[in-house]
Amino acid sequence: MLTPFRIGLIVIAIGGIWTGIVFDSSIKTSNNFHIDKMNSVSMSLALHGRGIGFYEISSNQYSNSILVKVLDEHGTYVGMKTITNKETVNYFTFDHTGQYTLELTNLSSNPVQLSVEFGDTKSQGFGVSSSIILVGACLLMLAGYFRLKNYISAHPE
Numbered sequence: 001m002l003t004p005f006r007i008g009l010i011v012i013a014i015g016g017i018w019t020g021i022v023f024d025s026s027i028k029t030s031n032n033f034h035i036d037k038m039n040s041v042s043m044s045l046a047l048h049g050r051g052i053g054f055y056e057i058s059s060n061q062y063s064n065s066i067l068v069k070v071l072d073e074h075g076t077y078v079g080m081k082t083i084t085n086k087e088t089v090n091y092f093t094f095d096h097t098g099q100y101t102l103e104l105t106n107l108s109s110n111p112v113q114l115s116v117e118f119g120d121t122k123s124q125g126f127g128v129s130s131s132i133i134l135v136g137a138c139l140l141m142l143a144g145y146f147r148l149k150n151y152i153s154a155h156p157e
Contacts, residue, residue, distance in 0.1 A: 004146070008139030015132035022126060028119025035066075035106040035114060042103040045118055047094050052123045053078075055102055056089045058115040065107040066114070073098040082107070091121070 027048070033041045047053060055068065062085070070079040070092050078100065079092035094100060102118045 003143065004139050005143035008136045008143060011136030011139060012133055013136075015129045015136060018129035018132065019126055022122055022129060026120045026122035026125075028117060030115070030117040033104065033114045033116065034111060035104065036111045037106055037109055040103060040105040042101050043116065043118055044099050044101045045120075046098070047100050047120050048097045050095050051093070052121045053092050053094055053100065054089060054117075054119060054121050055092075056087075056117040057083055057104075058087050059085075060113040061110070062086050063108070064112055066112065067105040067107055069103040069105075071101045071103060072096075073100070 027045065029043060029045050031043055035041055053070070055070070057066065057068065059066070064084055064086070066083040068079075068081050068083055068090070069077060072078055072094070078094060079090070081090055102116065104114065104116065106112050
């Protein structure tokens with residue numbers, strides 16, 4: 001029997017799967033780099049319209065110092081950050097269609113092995129799936145309310 005609680009769980013699962021599909025279908029690229037000390041590498045990606053981009057960087061060691069720059073096609077800095085940990089995810093906003101470049105510079109005294117993913121979050125596509133998850137959460141709260149409203153709790157005097 002489908003209760004409001006079970007319907008809420010199903011609706012939340014559908015919304016979560018939809019969000020995963022939207023994010024998986026976004027434009028992104030990944031690459032592995034070996035960067036010697038004080039050297040740089042870059043990777044480019046064409047992004048469309050306006051949106052929120054991301055980069056995920058994983059390293060083979062804990063003590064890093066990697067300078068990360070995101071540049072648009074005109075060479076303007078969209079974002080810049082120094083990464084000092086083993087795993088990081090950062091976001092940047094882009095305002096127009098064009099070729100965006102992620103530039104990585106190793107500021108550490110040792111060479112570093114990096115795994116990098118760079119792309120568009122496609123955040124504008126999350127509106128419908130977020131609404132579905134919200135409806136599911138409301139159904140769960142409503143089911144909990146109806147389940148607990150008839151219970152009487154004793155209060156000491």
